Amino acid sequence: MxxxxxxxxxxxxxxxxxxxxxxxxxxxxxxxxxxxxxxxxxxxxxxxxxxxxxxxxxxxxxxxxxxxxxxxxxxxxxxxxxxxxxxxxxxxxxxxxxxxxxxxDGTDPVAVAAAMNPAMSSWVALRRRIEFGRRQRVAVLGATGNAGRMAIQVAKRFGASEVIAAGRDTAKLAELSVLGADLTCTLDQLAQAADVDVVIDYLWGEPTAKAMVEILTNRADRGKQLTWIEVGAVAGPEAAVPAAALRSARLEIVGSGIGSVAGRDFVEEIPKLAKAVAxxxxxxxxxxxxxxxxxxxxxxxxxxxxxxxxxx
Ligand SMILES: NC(=O)c1ccc[n+]([C@@H]2O[C@H](COP(=O)([O-])OP(=O)(O)OC[C@H]3O[C@@H](n4cnc5c(N)ncnc54)[C@H](OP(=O)(O)O)[C@@H]3O)[C@@H](O)[C@H]2O)c1
Structure with a gap:
């Protein structure tokens, strides 16, 4: 062959x-x-x-x-x-x-092959890595990529009350409101996302270290739970997170991917996601x-x- x-x-x-x-x-x-x-x-x-x-x-x-x-x-x-x-x-x-x-029958193979991997990243993160309740507020870091664009749509589908889409390219950010983003901002405007409940992070690296400090220090209620889900690392494999940021707010950092989510959990989510995509x-x-x-x-x-x- x-x-x-x-x-x-x-x-x-x-x-x-x-x-x-x-x-x-x-x-x-x-x-x-x-x-x-x-x-x-x-x-x-x-x-x-x-x-x-x-x-x-x-x-x-x-x-x-x-x-x-x-x-x-x-x-x-x-x-x-x-x-x-x-x-x-x-x-x-x-x-x-x-x-x-x-x-x-009639499913477009190309659309499904394109969508499942990027969509699965946020779908599994919200369904299998955290207790995601309806009416929660979500920020997506790296929202202009394929997975980020899907994360906006998936979070809305799961009942997010507000989705803030953050990225570095303002022209691409401007296209995200049609996908359901309630607010878009660049990575140096993340104080606007200070009161979210969940961050879905495709960036990591230096942008994440900065974003974490920006969000945590601007939070109205630092005792309110913030769950930061590390899903991708397009901006770097390591992020220097200040110890004080972790102590001064109720921050929980989790990862979502192969290993942190069991294979059987991924498999169990495939039919529902595949149906939605199809x-x-x-x-x-x-x-x-x-x-x-x-x-x-x-x-x-x-x-x-x-x-x-x-x-x-
Ligand atoms: N854990 C999981 O289950 C899982 C599943 C699927 C994907 N992922 C990971 O998620 C990440 C994104 O995947 P994808 O499919 O969305 O990729 P993609 O379509 O190639 O998009 C990548 C995005 O990253 C942005 N980017 C790249 N370097 C950046 C930087 N230095 N600072 C800020 N933004 C930067 C790009 O921004 P511009 O628009 O400005 O160019 C682009 O929007 C990858 O790391 C992938 O491996 C994880």
Whole structure:
């Protein structure tokens, strides 16, 4: 079969022949891939820098996909985190049926492949990492990216009374009110988000350290719980959080991702999220690209606003 193959972590995947996959375990089947998203997680997988990377090569990247199963059903599937070399950017792959969900007839495979990973980040964070009550106020840091845009929509869907969308690009921020953002602000205007109950953070690094101090010191009631969910780290892997900030306000910091959320919890949320995406509940930015162009698009699309979806 043809596949996107990484044989060197310093180079983009190359489109080439690769041995056909074989199903080995119980519940596993070989499926045809219809659409696979090029998510930041996939870039770090292909670069060997993701925390789940084992260093083993060659590998086919891709952590999820819309596939056609042997009975002809269209499914959304996620690849087990322990499967580090056979991903979804190929004509065929192996899925565990228990990590997949059948999609309704007429679903757009590209939209689902684009949306599930970024949407899952906030969906799982709010459903599985914290007790998220209705009428809570939420700030999204890094709201202009695919996951941030989804977080606005997911928080609203789960009953947030107000969503404040923060980012660094004012032109992109201006587009977020149609998604449900009640207020948008740049990262140096976060005093406006001082009284939120929950922060969904895709940034980390220096912007988060600054944002935390800004929000905590401007809080009207420092005894009111603030839950800060670390979900992404596009601005840096470390954030210097002052000890005083933690002592002087009722701040709880939690992370949400593979490991802090059990695999079975992710799997349990897939059907509900997949249905919402397939029903068109979310505004999705997707661009389909033939798998044969993987090497070019890998480099050209870095920083692209649309989620690239590779189509074999
Ligand atoms: N834990 C989970 O379950 C989970 C799941 C999915 C994704 N994630 C993580 O979430 C993060 C975002 O994913 P995504 O799909 O939204 O990626 P994306 O679509 O590529 O968006 C990235 C966003 O980050 C912003 N950004 C990059 N560097 C920045 C900086 N130095 N300061 C401020 N903003 C910066 C960009 O801002 P501009 O718009 O200004 O360019 C862009 O909006 C990634 O780290 C990803 O791995 C985590």
């Amino acid at each position: 043809k596949a996107a193959v990484v044989d060197d972590f310093s180079r983009p995947p190359h489109y080439q022949d690769f041995p056909d996959p074989v199903a080995k375990g119980r519940g596993e089947v070989v499926v045809g891939v219809l659409a696979a998203g090029l998510h930041p997680r996939v870039r770090s997988q292909a670069g060997g820098s993701h925390y789940t990377s084992t260093g083993e090569l060659p590998l086919i990247p891709g952590v999820d996909a819309v596939v056609r199963d042997p009975k002809g059903k269209i499914r959304y599937a996620i690849i087990d985190v322990d499967e580090t070399t056979l991903g979804t950017m190929a004509e065929r792959t192996v899925i565990d049926l228990d990590r997949s969900v059948v999609l309704p 029903d068109g509940a979310f505004d999705v930015r997707a661009k389909a690209v033939p798998l044969s162009e993987v090497e070019k698009v890998w480099t050209d699309s870095a920083g692209s606003d649309d989620r690239i979806v590779l189509v074999p």
